[in-house]
Amino acid sequence: MKRSPTVADVARLAGVSTATVSRCLNAPGTVRPGARAKVDSAIAELGYVPDGAARALASRRAGTIGAVVPTLENSIFAKGIHSLQNRLAAAANTLLLASSNYSLDQEEHEIRTLVSRGVDGLVLIGTSHRAPVYELLRRKSIPYVNTWTFDPRGPHPCVGFDNRQVAGRIARYLLDLGHRRIAMISGVTLDNDRASERVAGVERTMSDQGLLLQADWLIERPYSIVDGRTAFHHLMSSGPRPSAVICGNDVLALGAVFEAEAMGVDVPGDVSITGFDDLELASHISPSLTTARVPVEHMGIAAADYLISRISGRTFPERTELEVQLVVRETTGRAPDE
Amino acid sequence: MKRSPTVADVARLAGVSTATVSRCLNAPGTVRPGARAKVDSAIAELGYVPDGAARALASRRAGTIGAVVPTLENSIFAKGIHSLQNRLAAAANTLLLASSNYSLDQEEHEIRTLVSRGVDGLVLIGTSHRAPVYELLRRKSIPYVNTWTFDPRGPHPCVGFDNRQVAGRIARYLLDLGHRRIAMISGVTLDNDRASERVAGVERTMSDQGLLLQADWLIERPYSIVDGRTAFHHLMSSGPRPSAVICGNDVLALGAVFEAEAMGVDVPGDVSITGFDDLELASHISPSLTTARVPVEHMGIAAADYLISRISGRTFPERTELEVQLVVRETTGRAPDE
DNA sequence: TTTAACGATGTAAGCGTTTACAATGCAAGC
DNA sequence: GCTTGCATTGTAAACGCTTACATCGTTAAA
Known part of the structure; x- marks a missing residue:
């Protein structure tokens, strides 16, 4: 099993410096088309795939967002995660998923794990989380957003409903x-x-x-x-x-x-x-x-957008209230006479 | 926003070398209790959290497993992922999740992303994947397992049923x-x-x-x-x-x-x-x-176990067939007379 | 023509860990 | 008392990438 090719290999083959290869990957606009073409073909020839860990270490950006849900067995959460994940993927972010099984202690543990994996942001469900969690996120200044909840007075960013x-x-x-x-x-x-x-x-x-x-x-x-x-x-x-x-x-x-x-x-x-x-x-x-x-798709999208904005320094409302519609169907009717 | 503490900070505070700190984290058994105690309290005092990217880069191990499902909207996949994720978490692995929306091209793209994020292993659904995907996994020697399928003659590891x-x-x-x-x-x-x-x-x-x-x-x-x-x-x-x-x-x-x-x-x-x-x-x-x-929970567990074994060098059957039981209930009966 | 400004590129210093290897101290064996 | 061997620790070199800074042409302005 031979070593995977690195930027250095690509650079050598393309006859440029590693910096140029890196730029081709991250800011193609800043490198001349000629050089870019050489780099691209070198990448193709070697089958080069960038190393995410090295990239994350050097750039201080992991490109991943973590989420902790109570469970995926309730399809309402699954749908929300699906929507979140699709929106994240569209913005070149990958979702790291954990579940708390409705335990705040387990949630805290999962969040710690995600944080040490280096997520750029975190999607949480509900407002109540262990104090050390909020403390950790603040200290590491990791953007997060509470979903499935809306608290106009609370200190936490949220996307959801009351x-x-x-x-x-x-x-x-x-x-x-x-x-x-x-x-x-x-x-x-x-x-x-x-x-x-x-x-x-x-x-x-x-x-x-x-x-x-x-x-x-x-x-x-x-x-x-x-x-x-x-x-x-x-x-x-x-x-x-x-x-x-x-x-x-x-x-x-x-x-x-x-x-x-x-x-x-x-x-x-x-x-x-x-x-x-x-x-x-x-x-x-x-x-x-x-x-x-419950507007799950919308919630996933809004949560993704909030984090993506925060991470890229753009501004986004700290609190988003989503409309919940009462859908009257057949299981309800007038109270029977006494 | 001050810099997060690093191993060096912990080492300094504990009066030991960074190597010892690292060992406390990864192989506590090899360091004397006295030193370990000092390190532990230094970690607590500083609120030190290891940097996953650096760790992954240095150790060539990310501690993450990727999975690509067609969709999470079908709760059968959600259940499978739930089970997979719980098993992975128990083994200190985190799940990176992506969805293909039932498109093999999108699947290939998501897999490439996961691979470049540095997953240690990959859970796929079904047997048919784009040839370059298999090629990539082989070249980078990333363990993977096809689920929801069982092909005793095929070349790919699988956990599932026919x-x-x-x-x-x-x-x-x-x-x-x-x-x-x-x-x-x-x-x-x-x-x-x-x-x-x-x-x-x-x-x-x-x-x-x-x-x-x-x-x-x-x-x-x-x-x-x-x-x-x-x-x-x-x-x-x-x-x-x-x-x-x-x-x-x-x-x-x-x-x-x-x-x-x-x-x-x-x-x-x-x-x-x-x-x-x-x-x-x-x-x-x-x-x-x-x-x-369909034995989804079992499938998630077996897939996790397969990958965890492969990653830690242990051996595990390349192909696992799971029993699928025909559950006869009320929607079927004898054909009506002609 | 001279100068300033700019765009493209290269050089090299990190990023925060892990880990091979060396060094040290100590107990046991002789 | 001297060796050996083991357990523990430290030193320092990767790991593969990004990016600040320096460099070098080129072009536009004066």
Whole structure:
């Protein structure tokens, strides 16, 4: 296995200096066409591929962006990452991906790893991160952006929406339909500010109407279809039934809808169900799911653009609020008469 | 913004040489506990974080693995990547992710980028990749592994299953149920060896029974629910109806099942439908989907293990075949009487 | 024609690690 | 007490690239 060719090899073959070869790669405009042609053909002949590590070391620029998501198993994050990655690739950046499995401690660890890999920027999800993380990013002055969240008053750059406000809108919509017996199947709120904000939004909106989200009608479950099913089943088979169930995301809501069908509970006749995310599926199941459309593609793009701008010294709004639309479909209807 | 601390700073503060600091980081066993303690506290005091680029340059090891997937929008790939990433992280490797959007040319470009970023290994999907890609990997002797495919005779390391054979099993299963009028909604076969192998498997198995997969009963569509719906709709509304529809993956199959319900077509009474992948959803929709369970988690783990072994010089089987189970559920039944 | 200014190129000094090799100290063996 | 051998540490040379600076023609301005 012989050594890979280096700039020096290319330079020798092309009859120029290594500096010129480097310039051909990084600023082709600054080198005369004649020389450039010689270099290009030397590169082709040798099959030269620049060494990223050396390049990163010398230029203090890695060309990579890191992202830490809770999980890729929820396709809403996968879609967001897909969009982020495509936008980054278009700007010649590569994505380094890690997952936290919904643990802030693991997140901190993954972020440290990414930072030591030398990422130029970081995409995070949510607002709550361990203090040492923010400290590290500040000290190394690594640009970062929180996504899936929007906090106009917070100190951190963000691209997203106000989870509390959107959840509140869902609750208000149900209240307007006459629902009073409202239950919620939330995601696990520990280490998850989006989940707790959504709960808070529902609670706040209900209490504005003098209503209370009872403790036994607030169920926390991991985001999975099966958990949505069992939670819904539990809600429907113990004591008085709620007339509406707000789910922390679409996955839980899908579970609820499936379980309702299995139990013979009429949706929305007996009970209304709402989701959060608007997965592709939401519009196809029957009854189709009323939910909030999270602008994942847009979020990925905006996060990429923010970081790319920051890295190249350009300016970009520190906070971007994205619109979340309430998509009313068939799983919600007027509250049944008492 | 002051310079980040380097090994030299740590060494000075700890009163040792840079070599010792380096050893503390990479082979703690070889340095005396006393010295190690001093180094550790110096690291903590300075908040030192090693520079990945410099480390990669000096050690010829990046600690990163690249992966190129067609898309993350299909959650089956997202799950695979999730599993791969978790396994890699456990072995202190970071994942560099790119997507090809089902284009081999774009794949080649992304692979070149990853290679120049200095990945230690590469996870690819499928067997068909541009010749220059294989050539490049060979020349730079970068370990790689093809996933989602199993080719015992091919020259490439792989972890997966035989798409043709599994598709054939699905077809045979339907034939055994008495189906003769079989149609297929395939994914786009251009640049996608898994999709074309699946078609080939169905065709082969049918022709073994003297049957033909008619041209107008083989529809190619991008993998999306909507495309599954429209394709199914088309199949059911032009000319004689098939009694069974084999779908290239679960996403298409979900579309078909949803459309059947919308059209009032009875599944499996009027028509049987099969998928491929076994998404979480497949078992929850109604009727639940008969499909082939692709062992994504296992595939991610095995791919990670293969590369990690290769990189650390250990040996690992070049080809791993994973079992794919045919999961019979409610969307398939005996062919209706003629 | 002279001079200044500029564009293209080369020289060489890093960038922050790792690691081969040398040096040192120490315990054990004789 | 002298050797040996081992464990630990230090010295300094890569690793492959970018880029500040110097150099050298050339051209435009005066």
